[in-house]
Amino acid sequence: MKVVIIGSGSWGTALANVLADNHVDVTIYGINEDQVTDINENNQNSFFFKDILLNSEIKATGNFSVVEDADIILIATPSGIVKKICLDLYPILKNPVYIINVAKGFDPDTNDRLQVTIKDNLKEKLKSCISLIGPSHAEEVVIGLLTSVNAVSDDLEAAKIIQKIFSNNYFRVYTNTDVVGAEIGVALKNVMALASGILHGQKQGDNARAALMTRGLAEITRFGVANGADPQTYLGLCGVGDLIVTCTSVHSRNYQAGIIIGQADSADYFLKNNKKTVEGIKACKSVHAKASEIGVEMPITNEIYSVLYEGKKPSEAIDHLMARSLKSEWI
């Protein structure tokens, strides 16, 4: 079983390390020459993990033809370029492959879930698509801290193959077949993480954050169910699990972005100067469009959309959310 990981970023590297720890043949394809060299010569990816020694069995290459004879290809890129990767893969693949996607977001062109994009663009070259997603900061996985994630696919047998090659004593993989629910959960929690960071930046505390996450989970569930998800998924690792880890951890880029926006009481400065991938910013736009289309009430997403795309002040957005009339918890 030969696995190729596309993307030498932090998550791709951490997952390669898990596979190498399990003695699986794994190669990282990366476009950054320094990172490729660092992995091959020093067993490190110092740009992301300073002073961490990776498993020496990991190989890295800048040659895309490495994908040709892969059995499994894992796409570890931002959501926005998953489609491009598929278009690049399509002509070069000789046989159908398993594709693992680990990006958490939507296709920014179509607002589709990423498994839809992958299926639409790889067609007969795709054996099955599996999302490996859940509450998992790369910084912790790479040093062997306990982590649990889902292998999500409508092909349960494929999910079990992925579960088997990744699982070990620190990395636990559970199968899940609710692709719609899980993909929506992990993408939408990034919007809530922006909101959670904004609250923190506005000097609110743990009580407000817990209330936001509670309301956020209800909002994610509402949107998911309207799109055909199983509500139970939101009580699991791709629902509440990933929401918690993203909304409370300093490792989350979305949460960090929210803090800066909250402190400035404006998204302007951040949006003009940010160079990192902050998935929640694009996901918010996709979800806002979809929710309007299908008529789902999304008060938190709407306020974050107004902050990001309509110049609304975060302090006004919070006031607006708080000022809703007193009522029972579920009306």
Place this chain on the structure above:
Amino acid sequence: MKVVIIGSGSWGTALANVLADNHVDVTIYGINEDQVTDINENNQNSFFFKDILLNSEIKATGNFSVVEDADIILIATPSGIVKKICLDLYPILKNPVYIINVAKGFDPDTNDRLQVTIKDNLKEKLKSCISLIGPSHAEEVVIGLLTSVNAVSDDLEAAKIIQKIFSNNYFRVYTNTDVVGAEIGVALKNVMALASGILHGQKQGDNARAALMTRGLAEITRFGVANGADPQTYLGLCGVGDLIVTCTSVHSRNYQAGIIIGQADSADYFLKNNKKTVEGIKACKSVHAKASEIGVEMPITNEIYSVLYEGKKPSEAIDHLMARSLKSEWI
């Protein structure tokens, strides 16, 4: 409308401050003379809130007869003495009153929920019982940070009265009529907070904590539903909301206790030296007994019970939880 709060601790004081901010007539009854004097003379309760000036309309007294002509009595004591308070109140009350309970636990003698204990012991002196519970650290409420909680009662009109007198621009109260579900949720999350602290003490990270809280929420829901709760409650403030705030905040005594137990890899030292109320320790015993009785699977609660009452090492408990066989998320 005259409100008496029994207990001059941090939560009783913070809630008195909310009521005084809303111009409700409120008196704190406390057994600690220094605290009573501090509140009356300095508008402070310095033992709990250093350098915080309370609303000057709050009165305090050491005379229990203050309860005689109260319309509403709020019990802000540890769970273990709620029954004693009711026994003290019963002979002295002239007319039936609304009782608000804010303790989060079970009656340690009977393993009953606290509203059951209050009803059983106040009988015809009770107009209605309302629990005011949710994700709410006193330290944040007393300085006016945004907080949302539930007023939970089978008497919806009574819950609405409590909602009305407490709500303002920083303290939001939502009504909820699932008493069984809400009381179980806020009590059981203290057991999960012990587990979360133990993970932290054992140097695990945010990924492990998120997985624990996810599995913990499933376990709480399973126990609640087996006792007649509405599962939706666990997606709300008394479920996931209170779980998040308790398992991730430095303000939580249960979480702090777990850290010490985790660091020592033993509960021994903590149990011998602790003098504070750590509700999760007693709640774990009550839930463990009840779960065995009704046959609900509680893997996390069982491990914490073994650590607290059977001398099991936390590191062994974690290994045991992780070693369960690979499977789908919901089997």
